[in-house]
Amino acid sequence: AMQILGKPSMMHQTNGRKIEAAREKGEEIVKHLKASPSFLESLAPLITEYVSLKDGLVEEDAEAIKKSAARFLELLRSVPSSDLAGPSLDAWNASSTQIKQGLESVALAGDIQQQRKAFDPLSEAFVKLLMTFRHRMPEPILVYFCPMAFAGQGAYWIDTREEVRNPYYGRKPFEGQDMLRCGELVERIPPDPGSNETIPTQDVSHGKIHTGEHSGHPAHTGGSK
Numbered sequence: 001a002m003q004i005l006g007k008p009s010m011m012h013q014t015n016g017r018k019i020e021a022a023r024e025k026g027e028e029i030v031k032h033l034k035a036s037p038s039f040l041e042s043l044a045p046l047i048t049e050y051v052s053l054k055d056g057l058v059e060e061d062a063e064a065i066k067k068s069a070a071r072f073l074e075l076l077r078s079v080p081s082s083d084l085a086g087p088s089l090d091a092w093n094a095s096s097t098q099i100k101q102g103l104e105s106v107a108l109a110g111d112i113q114q115q116r117k118a119f120d121p122l123s124e125a126f127v128k129l130l131m132t133f134r135h136r137m138p139e140p141i142l143v144y145f146c147p148m149a150f151a152g153q154g155a156y157w158i159d160t161r162e163e164v165r166n167p168y169y170g171r172k173p174f175e176g177q178d179m180l181r182c183g184e185l186v187e188r189i190p191p192d193p194g195s196n197e198t199i200p201t202q203d204v205s206h207g208k209i210h211t212g213e214h215s216g217h218p219a220h221t222g223g224s225k
Contacts, residue, residue, distance in 0.1 A: 030131040033088045040136045040192050042079045043129075047137060047160065049075055050126060053106070054157055057119060057167035058180070060112050069106040076100060091132050098125035116168050120155045127156050127187075134192035143187035148179070158189075 049072040056065035076099060081092050102122025109115040127143055135141060142159050149155035149168040157167050162185070169179035 030128060031087075032134065033091055033132050035088055035133045035192075036080075036083045037136070037194065038080050039083065040133060042075075043133070043135045044137055045075050046072065046079070046126075047130075047135065047141060047158070050123075050158065051160055053119070054159065054167045055165070057112070057116060058165050058170050060170045060172065062112055062115065065112075065115055066107050069103045073100065073103045073107075076103070088133075092129070095125045095129035095132070098122070099129070112170075117150075119157075119167060120150065123155065123157045127158060127189075130158070130189050131187075134190065136194075137191055140188040140190050142185055143189065144183045145186045146183045148182055156186075 049068060053065060053068040053072060056068055076096060079092075079096070081089070081096075084092050099122055102118050102125065105118035106115050106122065109118055130141055137160065139160065142162060143156060144159060144164060144166075145154060145156050146166050146168050147154045149166075155168050159165070164181045164183040164185075166180055166183050169182060171180050
């Protein structure tokens with residue numbers, strides 16, 4: 001079933017016991033909601049810009065990150081949400097508000113560590129948005145999880161490529177260790193099938209891509225320095 005794993009805050013809609021019961025039954029934790037084709041198509045440039053922002057964090061390019069955050073914010077404002085109503089509108093308002101706040105924090109951050117800290121809740125909200133509405137990209141969107149980020153609290157990000165490039169550590173070594181490939185593929189968010197029929201719960205792969213040898217690694221605060 002389509003479920004976000006690991007980080008409790010991603011599953012705030014229900015408590016731990018209900019989560020386990022839902023998993024055993026193969027039920028979705030994040031409920032899928034319908035949206036218009038124009039709304040779904042408008043999410044594609046958001047996904048593209050998100051990946052650009054994530055890549056900026058990997059490369060630790062502070063100026064590129066701020067420019068990408070500004071473009072992302074403009075794209076977010078242009079999403080045609082006027083045809084949403086009821087639970088769909090509520091879900092959009094909640095997620096888009098969190099994403100907007102995260103982007104503004106990224107733009108105002110004074111260093112790469114603060115940008116990474118702001119990127120975490122932004123990513124969490126964006127993952128939930130895409131799980132709620134799906135998308136119209138040609139391939140599934142991949143959700144990755146780094147269990148080491150932020151002193152072991154863990155953090156999510158998404159990508160369109162099946163390759164771990166961890167934005168919470170980046171390309172430069174952290175305390176002598178290469179952490180760029182630290183992460184797991186935990187979810188594949190499929191495209192919306194473009195049908196008015198009820199969309200069945202889909203089986204997804206939760207295969208571990210790479211975690212590296214981090215069992216004795218000290219806790220950190222999200223930055224690589």
